[in-house]
Amino acid sequence: MPGNSIGNFFRLTTFGESHGSAIGGIIDGCPAGIVWDEKFIQSELNRRRPGTNQASSPRQEPDQIEILSGIFEGKTSGQPIAFLIRNLDQNSEDYKQSEHLVRPGHADYTWKQRYGLFDPRGGGRASARETVARVAAGAIAKLYLKKFDVFFSAYVAAIGPIELPETEKTWHSPQAIDADPLRCPHRETSLKMQELLAKSISE
Incomplete structure (x- = not known):
């Protein structure tokens, strides 16, 4: 691939x-x-x-x-x-009932079109699970960049229609970001995001 x-x-x-x-x-x-x-x-x-x-x-x-x-x-x-x-x-058994279904919101269809088959067990290579290797590699790259005083900070700025105020779209410390369950550094915005997620999950 x-x-x-x-x-x-x-x-x-x-x-x-x-x-x-x-x-x-x-x-x-x-x-x-x-x-x-x-x-x-x-x-x-x-x-x-x-x-x-x-x-x-x-x-x-x-x-x-x-x-x-x-x-x-x-x-x-x-x-x-x-x-x-x-x-x-x-737990591959969790996917037994849907193993022949092309699921919306997943890469099943594009995978099937390209390769003639797809892995229904969590999406196979197209799963977000693959990103664990990218995080590990990114951490190793950070070890090198520390020598040059290069640091990174990233946070959730928007989920759906809920977005950080423009005044908050600036540098935030990793500690402030990690203190929030959604890694949104603005408490009021984070609470609205959490409400939206809870509603979406319930639907």
């Missing part, structure tokens, strides 16, 4: 399916000598973990990263970094 790899100098190739044994990645082009901070990488993965609020999947995954290569004596070696994140809470 095209689209398994992203990046040029720092290139990530991901593999695995939502209901396979694991999701993983191979990073090519990561410089040597970066101090390895697995605690930081795990903290980034924990931020993405499902089952933490009403807006995420109820699936419970520990998302513990396993490094297979590319780290030597506590630093990146300059060789490809290969890692695995095992799937421990997949």
